[in-house]
Structures are given as C-alpha cells and as structure tokens.
Amino acid sequence: VYPITFKKDEDYKIGGVSIPYLGEKYGTPLYILDKETLIFQAQKYINSWKKYYKNKYKVLFAIKALPILEVIRIFKNYGLGALVSTGGELYIALSANVPSEDIYFHGNAKTLKEIEYAIDQKVGAIIIDNFDEYEKIKYVLSKKDTKVKVLVRIIPNIEVNTHKSIRTGQTDTKFGLPIEQALVLIEKINTEKNIIFKGIHSHIGSQIFDISAYVKLSEVLSEVYKELNSKNITVEEMSIGGGLGVAYTKEDNPPDIEDLAREVSNKFSETIGHNFKLICEPGRSLVGRAGITLYRIESRKELGIRKYVSVDGGMSDNIRPSLYGAKYSALIITKGDREEIFSIAGKHCESGDILIKDFSGLWPNPGDYLITFTTGAYNFSMYTWYNATPRPAVVLVENGKDRIIVKRENYEDLLGGQI
Numbered sequence: 001v002y003p004i005t006f007k008k009d010e011d012y013k014i015g016g017v018s019i020p021y022l023g024e025k026y027g028t029p030l031y032i033l034d035k036e037t038l039i040f041q042a043q044k045y046i047n048s049w050k051k052y053y054k055n056k057y058k059v060l061f062a063i064k065a066l067p068i069l070e071v072i073r074i075f076k077n078y079g080l081g082a083l084v085s086t087g088g089e090l091y092i093a094l095s096a097n098v099p100s101e102d103i104y105f106h107g108n109a110k111t112l113k114e115i116e117y118a119i120d121q122k123v124g125a126i127i128i129d130n131f132d133e134y135e136k137i138k139y140v141l142s143k144k145d146t147k148v149k150v151l152v153r154i155i156p157n158i159e160v161n162t163h164k165s166i167r168t169g170q171t172d173t174k175f176g177l178p179i180e181q182a183l184v185l186i187e188k189i190n191t192e193k194n195i196i197f198k199g200i201h202s203h204i205g206s207q208i209f210d211i212s213a214y215v216k217l218s219e220v221l222s223e224v225y226k227e228l229n230s231k232n233i234t235v236e237e238m239s240i241g242g243g244l245g246v247a248y249t250k251e252d253n254p255p256d257i258e259d260l261a262r263e264v265s266n267k268f269s270e271t272i273g274h275n276f277k278l279i280c281e282p283g284r285s286l287v288g289r290a291g292i293t294l295y296r297i298e299s300r301k302e303l304g305i306r307k308y309v310s311v312d313g314g315m316s317d318n319i320r321p322s323l324y325g326a327k328y329s330a331l332i333i334t335k336g337d338r339e340e341i342f343s344i345a346g347k348h349c350e351s352g353d354i355l356i357k358d359f360s361g362l363w364p365n366p367g368d369y370l371i372t373f374t375t376g377a378y379n380f381s382m383y384t385w386y387n388a389t390p391r392p393a394v395v396l397v398e399n400g401k402d403r404i405i406v407k408r409e410n411y412e413d414l415l416g417g418q419i
C-alpha cells in the first residue's frame with residue numbers, strides 16, 4: 001500500500017482525499033497521515049510474528065516515532081502495546097488508554113520520579129539499563145508494598161550500517177550493559193523479592209536494512225538465554241528492539257517485515273526454540289510511510305551556482321535532513337513545465353535548512369504545493385520551536401474522509417509557560 005494515488009487529470013489523493021483540498025482546508029505546512037497504511041503495517045507485524053510464535057509475541061509501538069494519541073489508539077485496537085522512553089511518553093501512552101501491562105519503559109537516565117511513576121502505574125516492565133537504575137528501583141520499592149517486572153538491556157556488540165547517531169548495539173554505546181555486567185545485575189535482581197526478572201532486552205539501532213544483523217542478535221540473545229538457564233534463571237521474554245528501515249528514496253531497499261520474522265524465528269529454532277515471549281519494538285517501520293508533509297512554495301531564486309525553491313516549513317517540522325543528512329523524496333504540484341535541478345529550502349534562519357539538495361523536477365510558482373514523502377516517523381516528534389514557528393496540524397485521512405487529530409499551534413501557544 002502506498003498512500004498517494006494519482007490518475008492523470010485528477011487530483012493527487014491520499015486516503016481518498018484530495019491533497020490540494022486538504023491544503024486549502026487546513027493550511028500548510030500540514031502533516032497528513034493515512035490510516036490504512038498505519039493499519040496495514042500493524043497487521044503485517046502481527047501476522048508475521050503470529051505465524052512463528054502463535055501467541056508468544058508482543059509488538060510494542062515505540063511511540064517516540066509518532067507520539068499522537070489517535071495513532072497509539074489505532075495500534076492499541078490491533079493489539080499493539082507501547083514502548084516509552086520517558087515519563088512524558090508514559091503519560092501519553094496512558095492517556096491513549098494503552099493497558100499499563102502493555103507499556104514497557106526503557107531509557108538510560110531514568111529519574112527517581114520517572115521510576116516511581118512507572119511503578120505506581122504498574123507498567124508491564126521497566127527495562128533496566130544500568131546499576132544505578134537498579135538501586136533507584138530498590139529505593140522506590142522500599143517505600144511501597146508492590147512489585148515491578150523488569151527486563152535487563154544488554155549490549156550485544158553488533159555494529160549496524162546506519163547513521164552513527166542512531167546505532168546502539170555496538171561495544172561503545174551509552175545504552176545497556178556489557179553481557180558480563182548484565183549477568184551480574186540479573187543475579188542481584190534475583191535476590192530481590194519485589195523485583196521480578198522477566199528477561200533480556202536489546203536494540204541495535206534504527207533505519208536498518210540488513211536482516212542478518214537481527215539474525216546475529218538472535219544468536220547473542222540465545223547465548224545469554226542459555227547462560228542464564230544454566231544458572232537456573234528463567235528467561236520468559238526477549239526483545240530484539242526496533243529499527244527496521246523504510247524507503248525514503250528510490251535507492252532505499254528495506255527488507256520486508258515477514259522476512260525479519262522468518263529469519264529471526266529460524267535462528268531461534270536452531271538455537272533455543274521458541275519457549276519464550278518474543279518482543280519487538282518498531283517505530284519508524286510502523287508509521288514512516290503513512291505520513292506525508294504538505295507545504296506551499298513561497299519563493300524561488302536562480303543563482304549562477306544553484307537554484308533554490310523555498311517552502312513555508314523546514315527544519316522545525318522535519319529536522320532529519322539537517323541533523324542526519326537524511327534524504328527525502330518530493331513531488332511538486334504545478335502547472336509549470338520547465339524541468340530544472342534545484343534545492344528545496346526551508347524557511348529557517350540557517351543555511352543548513354535544506355529539505356532536499358539538488359532535486360530534479362518542474363520549476364514551480366509561488367503558491368504551488370510541495371509534498372515530501374515518508375514523513376510519518378520522527379518528524380512530528382522531533383518538531384522544534386526554532387524561529388517561533390507554530391507546530392503544524394496533523395490530519396488523519398481514511399476512505400475519503402479527513403479529520404484533525406492534532407490542532408495547529410497558534411502564536412499564543414508559542415508563549416507557552418513564558419512569564
């Protein structure tokens with residue numbers, strides 16, 4: 001399912017709704033989400049794991065990719081839980097009525113306050129990242145008559161081929177503990193009667209195209225599983241994290257969710273079997289393709305060295321090109337007929353605010369629409385107030401209908417808590 005359809009002489013549509021109509025109705029910049037694609041991706045994850053794991057699997061939506069109540073509710077209705085990384089994300093997941101046992105809480109610098117909040121809300125598991133966190137959990141529990149379930153995050157020593165800011169499984173990382181230290185921690189946990197050890201957590205990075213990295217990870221997890229079994233410690237759950245990539249441009253060729261499930265499952269069949277609950281935590285691959293962003297073209301410039309087309313948004317609504325050099329595909333809706341190569345710039349006060357460098361397409365006119373694709377993940381969530389640009393609205397489309405699921409901010413909102 002690709003969200004955009006176009007028949008010659010007809011409007012560009014998403015979810016059966018005309019895109020220019022959405023621009024007129026809600027203004028630009030505008031985040032547009034296609035519900036059918038969200039559901040399609042969720043079902044793909046569920047069906048792929050179910051095939052090999054029957055009921056012994058859980059898909060947690062990593063809500064950092066798109067922390068919107070309506071999106072989380074849609075996934076919840078298909079049986080997905082939520083992975084949260086802060087107290088704020090936990091609050092959002094709870095506000096979307098995700099059952100607390102379906103919420104897992106990870107993060108490398110959880111505060112006492114966040115830990116207490118998670119324990120009081122009875123989350124499904126706290127994913128312990130380090131020894132200090134273990135001490136904090138013990139401290140919080142010493143004041144309460146309650147228990148908490150935990151996973152322990154290991155460093156699997158797997159280096160994946162993705163941007164260095166979003167690699168997490170290599171030897172030198174701030175996330176998790178080396179396996180030997182994790183084993184020591186797990187033995188300590190096992191002496192506590194209120195901290196229930198459930199299993200092992202891992203996450204090797206984001207925007208990953210290579211399934212063999214997950215196969216290697218499954219081998220590492222199997223080794224840890226066996227090691228713990230030999231010490232009479234039962235491992236009920238293991239998480240392979242998230243990270244499956246999506247296509248941003250024609251050159252990107254991400255693997256299929258079904259292939260990931262089959263390869264991981266085969267590896268575990270070879271090593272330890274399937275006698276544990278398999279957890280995965282996708283973010284980007286659930287929501288990335290469901291989103292597009294609609295802009296208006298404001299101005300053009302023809303320099304000898306390069307041509308520029310500037311739009312009414314930019315790094316505030318999509319920081320990924322300037323932060324990671326991320327590439328995007330775009331489409332311009334114009335009556336212009338001159339093919340050109342030009343850079344698509346945002347409106348922000350930085351030369352680095354370029355959404356797409358050297359785009360080739362029709363030279364547009366001010367007022368024309370520009371669509372960037374695959375903006376469902378880490379665009380809205382990494383939005384910034386730089387240059388005091390109110391956050392764009394988010395509209396959900398389905399079967400020819402559209403509705404706002406996040407309101408556009410106005411100038412007053414920019415004053416926020418300012419005194």
Ligand code: LLP
Nearest residue numbers: 062203206207242243244281282283284378
């Ligand atoms: N699990 C853990 C423990 C994570 O840290 C993450 C993402 C995920 C799951 C979900 O990963 P995904 O399936 O979305 O790749 N801001 C960056 C991405 C950072 C990912 C952080 N962790 C970007 O815009 O590319």
